Each structure stands twice: as C-alpha cells, then as structure tokens.
Amino acid sequence: MSESKQDFQKSLGLLDATMLVVGSMIGSGIFIVSADIARNTGSAGWMMVVWLICGFMTLTAALSYGELSAMFPKAGGQYIYLREAYGPVLSFVFGWTFFAVIQTATIAAVGVAFAKFTAYLFPFMDEDVYLLEWSDYRVSAAQLLAIAVIIVLTYINSRGVNSGKRVQTSITLIKIGSLLLLLLFGFLALKHEVWTWNWDNISLWSMRRLNTDGTYASYDGFSAMGAFSAAMVGALFSSDSWHSSSAVAGEIKNPQRNIGLSLALGTLLVTVIYLLTNLMYTGILPLEAMVNAPKDRVAMSVAQEVFGPFGITIIAIMIMISTFGCNNGIILAGARVYYSMAKDGLFFKRAGKLNAHAVPAWALWIQCVAASIWCLSGKYGDLLDMITCVVVIFYVLAIAGIIRLRITRPDLNRPYKAFGYPFLPILYILMGLAFIGLMVIFKPNYTWPGIIIALLGIPIYYLINPKRRKYEVS
Template sequence: MEEQKTSFKPSLGLIDATMLVAGSMIGSGIFIVSADIVRNVGSSGWMILVWVITGFMTLAAALSYGELSAMFPKAGGQYVYLKEAYNPLVSFLYGWSFFTVIQTATIAAVGVAFAKFTAYIFPIFSEDLVLVDLGAVTISPAQLLSVCVIVFLTYLNTRGVKSGKMIQTTFTIVKILSLGGLIIFGFWALKTEVWKANWTNTLDIHKLLPSGVKGSEYTFIPALGAVAAAMVGSIFSSDSWNNITFIAGEVKNPKRNIGLSLALGTFVVTIIYVTTNVMYTGVLTLPEIAGADKDRVAVAASHVIFGASGTVIIAVMIMISTFGCNNGLIMSGARVYYSMATDGLFFKKAASLNTNAVPGFALWVQCLIACLWCFSGRYGDLLDMISFVVVGFYILTICGIFILRRKRPDADRPYKAIGYPILPIIYILMGLAFCLLLIVYKPKFTWPGLIITVIGIPVYYLIKGKSAKNE
C-alpha cells in the first residue's frame, strides 16, 4: 500500500508565491473583455477607470487578506478565514460554490480558451468542428484538447508541488515579459489620429454598439449600473489573486510571504492590465474595440502592431498565458477541498496526502468536475453569473477582519491590514455597490450564482446529519 504523507512540505519561496498570484490572475480575460467594457461605457476614459477601479479593489482586498493569511497560515485560505470569523456553514457555502462552479468552471473556461487559440495555429483543434454529435451535446476538438491539458496539468501537480511551481514560475515570467513586449510594440505602433479620437470627450458615458453607433448618455444611476456591468469582465480577469492563500501550508515563512506575494502580485498585474488597455486605445478606435471579432481585442490590436503575423503571435501569447494560469488554478484549488475534507465536509479520501505530499485525490476530483464543465458549452455564462457570488464572499471575508479583531483582540497578528479600517471599509462599500447594481441592472448575473450557493445549505445539513449518524 502506498505510504501517505501526513503534512504539507513548504517548498514555495516569495518569488514562487508572487508568480502564483500573478499567474493565476493573468489568463485570457485581458485579451478579450475590453470589448464588452467599451460597449457598456462607450469611452476610453471610462474603460480605463473600470480597470483602475477593479485594480484598486483587488489591491485593497489583497492588502486586507494579508492579516488573515498571517493569522491562519495553513491550507484552505479563504475557506479557513470564513470558518474562523463566522461558522462552518458559511465556510462550507464558500467551499461548495468554489467546488461546483467558481474554481472548476474557471479551470474549464481557461482550458477551452487555450484550445481556441491553439486552433489559430493548428486549425484541426477548431471549436467549430464537431467530432461527436450526441444531439443535446456536441463535442469539438477544442473541448477534447482542453480536457487533455487539464488532465496533464493535474497529473503534473500530483507529482509534487515542485513540479507545479516550476511550471508556474516559468510560464508566469514568460507571459509577463510577453505582455510587456506587446505593450512596448503597441505604443511604438501608436496612431496619433486614433489616440486623439479616442481621448476626445473621454469621460462621456453611454452605450456603444459593435457597429460604432452611440447610445444616448446615461443619467447618474444608470451610469453606475453600466460601470458595474462593465466590471463583470474586469473582475473576472482580475480574480483568483487569492489562490496563494489556499496553498499556504506549502509556502516558506507563510506569515511573511503570503501577505507580500498578494501585494506584489496584484500590484504588478494591475499595472499590466491598465497599461495594456491604454495601449489598445492607441492602435484601435473605440468602434474597433467594441466590435472586435468574437471580442478578441488583442488579436485586432496585434494585426495593427505586427501585421499578418499578429494572429500567430497573439495566439502563442494566449496559449502561454492560459496554460500557466490553469496550472496555478489546479495547484491551489485542491487545497480547499483538502481542508473541507478534514472538517468532514467533503469526500473523506480528499483529506489524505499522497507520497508527494499533495492532495492527489482532491486534485483528481477537481479535474473530473472541470472536465465535465469543458463539455457543457455554458461555462462562460456561469463564470459571469458567479461574479456576484465571488465578490460577495470577498466582502464577507474582509468583514471577518473586523469580527476577528473584536472576537480575538489578543491573537497573534504578525501582519496587520494596511490602511485598516479605512481601506477594508472602502472595499466593502465598493463591493456592496457592485453587487447591488448588478441585481438591478444585470439580474441574470446574480440569481443563478445565488441559487447555486443556496443549494449548498441543504447539502451541508445532509452531510452533517450523515456524520452524526456515523458517530
């Protein structure tokens, strides 16, 4: 029988942890979502402000999480923080949402994005081809390739954290350098007339159709709704920054390095995202951004910057970006299920570590659900729908800082939230505004996520009831 390791092995230094934060954030979103943002807000100024607001929120949350990560430097991250601040039901609802959609569907979406852009170079992997037609479900080469990538990365991560960290660090460095190169060449190819046109009346806010037709200007409250709707894309692109907290048990000197990696990683990615979008406004007109084919703004920009070879260049960049992103998501996600299992709220076998000191069973269960999402064809919609729930749990977690300071005033806090209480309060207010505006102006992005979360309540009591009977 295979010997089981009983504890995680700290193998990740500060650089590795920072690369996990940045690498998990940078996937396919930065290359695509700006089209929808421009359609919602209609101007360069507001497009950049959407990214700046999202970046500020992400950085504020990351700086606040530093206090929690230093207090509870163990596997599970946000799941553990919610349990300590509230109760096991709240933490289970987070873990349930995380397992059913948040992490697994994100892995699937990033995997399919990898396959879609592989098809630019190798058309045999096109999502438009049908390999198997089952009537209600069709299977394309893109879906099969995404499954293969997810299975391959899962296998590598079962071999130990060193295998995962080598891929993560290497690919993150490469994609940061690649994005840096795209930004530099983009500004080099900047068109003065395009820049001037885009930055005239830059704070007008209105709908912009893909055809370039402008809608009427919003009044104040609808304008806030448009900004919230636009932020769905930027928040999705900036999410997963907290993945390093899930793998805290494998970070060297976690009380110091997790907080630092959160701050450094989110800051670097925010600068890259804002600068990339400023570059877009120098090479593409607003109607070209809003009407980019299948929202592939980066592809349209690369055609201007690099000419005919632009498609291949951007396809390779996105393949590198999504491959590294998925490695980080896969590596960190399984640690949440491990923590749930140790609490008796997940498959019992997920609470064990394999001979490489990683939760192998949890990795494979996550792999199975993510692969199923690859075949759903609806993963993109579900990711948008879950944005409301993701921000909601971030708000709850940051509120947990105030609760824990009251409940445990004498607890060891090697790192305290920067800007407390102002910065956490600002995040909470901005997050609440985002969620409330989505409820009003884009209800389809809220109710499905809420329903998935609420379903977790009877599941929790069912599991607890079975556990009580077995005792």
C-alpha cells in the same frame, strides 16, 4: 494511489508564491474583455476608470488578506478565513460553491480558451470541429483538447508541489516577458491620430453605450451605474484568483510573511500591466474598432496593427502560454481548499489525504473530473457570468471577517495588520456591496442563479452533517 501521512512540504519561496498569484490572475481576460468594457462605457476615460477601480479593489483586498493569511497560515486560504470568522456553515457554503462552480467552471473556461487559441495555429482543433454528435449534443475538438490539458496539468501537480511550481514560475515569467514586449512594441507603434481621437474627444467623460455600428445610446440616470457595474464584471473576472497563494499556505516558506507579500506584489504587478495594456490599446485602435473586434478579441486586432498579418500568430501563442499557466495555478491552489474541507469532515474523506509526493492528489483528480464535466457541458461561460457577483460576496465577507475577528478575538497573534485598517477594508466592503446591489438590480439573470447555487450549500451542509457538529476553534 500511494498515500502517506507526511505533512505538506515547505517548497515555495516568495518568488514562487508571487508567480502563482500573477500566473493565476493573467489568463485570457486581458486580451478580450476590453471590448465589452468599451461597449458599456463608450469612452476611453471611463474604460480606464473601470480598470483603475478594479485594480484598486483587488489590491485593497490583497493587502487586507495579508492579515488573515498571517493569522491562519494554513492550506485552504479563503475557506479557512471564513471558517474562523463565521463558523463552519458559511465556510462550507463557500467551499461548496467553489467546487461546484467557481473553481471547476473557471478551469474549464480557461482550458477551452487555451483550445480556442490553439486553433489559430491548428485549425482542426477549432470549437466548430465536432468529433462526436448525438441528437442536439455535440463535442468539439476544442472541448477534448481542454480536457486533455486539464488532465496533463493535474498529473503534473499530483507529482508534487515542486513539479507544479516549476511549471508555474517558468511559464509566468515567460508570460510577463511576453506582455512587456507587447507593451513595448505597442507603444512604439502608437498612432497619434487614434490616441487623439480616443482621448481628446469632447465626449471623453460622457458615459454612453457604444454600438457596433458606431452609434451611441445615452443612459438614463441610474442606468449608467448599471452599465458601469456590467463593465466591471469583465475586469473583475480578469483579476480574479489573486488569492491563490493563500490556498497553498502549508507549502510556503515563512508563510506569515511571504503569503501577504506575494499577494501584494502579485496584484500590484498585474494591476500595472493591465492598466498599461489598456492604455496601449487606446493608442492603436479607435473605440469603434475595439467593440467590433471579431469575437471581442481586441488583442488580436491590436497585434495585427502592430505586427501585421503575423500578429495573430504572436497573440495566439501568447494566450496559449497565458492560459496554460493560469490553469496550472488555479488547479494547484484549488485542491488545497477541498483538502481543508475534508479535514473538517465536510468533503470526501480521501480528499484530506496526501500522497507519497505530499500533495492532495485525490482532491486534484476529483477537481479534474468536475472541470472536465463542465468542459463537456458547454455552459461554463454562462455560469462564470452568473457567479461573478457571488465571488465578490465571499470577498466582502472575508474582508468583513477581519473586522469581526478584531472584535471577537482581539488576542489572536497578528504578525501583519491590514494596511489602511479600518478605512481601506471598509471602503472595499462598501464598493463590493455597491457592485453586488447594482448587479442584482440590473443583471438579475446573471446574479440570482449564482446566488441560488451558493445558497443550496446550506441544506447540503445539514444533510451531510445531520448532528450539526459545532466546530471548535483551535
């Protein structure tokens, strides 16, 4: 692999950075997770509140990150922000968790989602078609297709940031156009009786669990908050990776302006699309039909109602495009975090090298290997549930870092200051802490394993850094 000492190339404009944010956020979640949200809340009103709060939190975080990205317009994004605010130990814990589970398992999950929906067009690629069997371990066609897609996207991105951006920008524009067309036809096909049932029901604001048999189960006091936090998991996961453009800061033109602006524009656009999509769902399917959608694929049930039998093919193609573009953005951004870690001596040395195309190719390929292992493990879905809480913990710490840096390093140049400071950052921190606390109480099986994985980063840091070298802030 040819290597060069050249720096990153400033090749990404505002449109490219915004499309990276949008494309990394929109994967398969918006087509699926509304079923579980409806199941946990039992009403159209509370379902929309979940999406509104998720959108508010995501947009608030993006507007807050604008200050950090303007102060530290370097490759690595969140890793850099945590390092500058708290030092190397915490930033390494984030980087370790990011590589071990957050990014690589997400790449695997999105890759398998691509394969699952490809199987609607080509059944021989289904997850139930096993190509290899050994004792109780099986490898499906969907898993191998997911690995193949990850390898192809890694190769494309190893050929230079221009290759990656062309794929990302073009596919994301197609993705946005497809979603807008789905919204248009969906609202045109809106069923008045379904809309009335979902929105005029006297129990619209009664939070209850909606069972698949159509019956309801009431929550007792505090347990309603636990159900609400469980509903938030899917919405937050669907909105994750909103900070992707900050990871490629070294390749963005005028980063002090364009990173923060791309975060704001991208998250706002996705939030609006998500809210409108869920409104459209409530005008096509009764809540009972949503919770009974086969394998929670609400969008497919909606498409069948709107387009007839051909609807499944339309949605399958849309999700294939969506997940392909989503994985491209995640793969592109993730390698820059490992690059920054390597520069600090906290990751494999070769990950800190750029190839002849001015991209961290070795970091891209080791990420590819780790993601492929998760594809073969079959456990990526469980792990993604487990780390949702951890992801929010790191977001809370990064936004709290804004306040910490205002106090400890007031003389730093801040070309952009967090919108609504300190009210909005503090509100996000409080909302994030509430979500984390409720998840720890009500979903311990899905929180403590992720927290333990993250905490393992502390002994690993001292193991690879026995002299406890003190990072000197430049």
